[in-house]
Amino acid sequence: MSRLHCPFCGPRELREFRFHKTLPTEPGTAFAGIYERIDNPELSVEHWQHVEGCRGWLRVTRNPSSGAVLETRLLGGGVA
Ligand SMILES: [Zn+2]
Numbered sequence: 001m002s003r004l005h006c007p008f009c010g011p012r013e014l015r016e017f018r019f020h021k022t023l024p025t026e027p028g029t030a031f032a033g034i035y036e037r038i039d040n041p042e043l044s045v046e047h048w049q050h051v052e053g054c055r056g057w058l059r060v061t062r063n064p065s066s067g068a069v070l071e072t073r074l075l076g077g078g079v080a
Pocket of ligand 1: 007
């Protein structure tokens, strides 16, 4: 993963973005999401911010094993 596709700015270098956090991939309670979470090596849902661009917040779904970005969307918005 060396580039992310920002819905406003288009494909940009990864250094323009800042990682914020990893989200639970399985639905469940808030307790389970924090204390019982099992990391999936092939699926990670994360929040990133385009800090050197539009400063938009993104929800990025990717495969941590391969580095492939599966989906990028605005938080609360559409698919990029
Ligand atoms: Zn942007």
